[in-house]
Amino acid sequence: MAKVGVPDGRWVSTVRLGPKSQIVIPKEVREMFSLGPGDTLLLMADRERGIALVDPEVYAEVMDNVLGADHRPDGGSE
Template sequence: MSRPKGKYAWTVTVGEKGQIVIPKQAREVFGIKPGDNLILLGDEERGLAIPPKSEITKFISAVFETEQDK
């Protein structure tokens, strides 16, 4: 079974301090560098998500956009 293009799945282990290590391939695919800040989203029914920073920036901009900005 081949994976769909652009779709990935990785596993991580949660350490004693609640920390996870983002796999190297994931960091490379999404351009995550040391010192980057990430947003962790959670939904009790659907789980956790760490969306790409570029998508969050677009979302935040849209939330705060006013009619005058258009």
């Protein structure tokens, strides 16, 4: 897929929902973020702003403050 007019470190792409309503993250994006099978992403959705997939560690402190440390499967340990 050609990357025309997009600054380095950014990617623009369309994805299609498959038969099980799953998406495939483009290879270039997986490589950009070193994503592989078994990695976890945090999905955030807002009717007005859309959907975002992010590294859950980036938002761990915020989620701990909002939900409490016990919301994590590991009980909140880092």
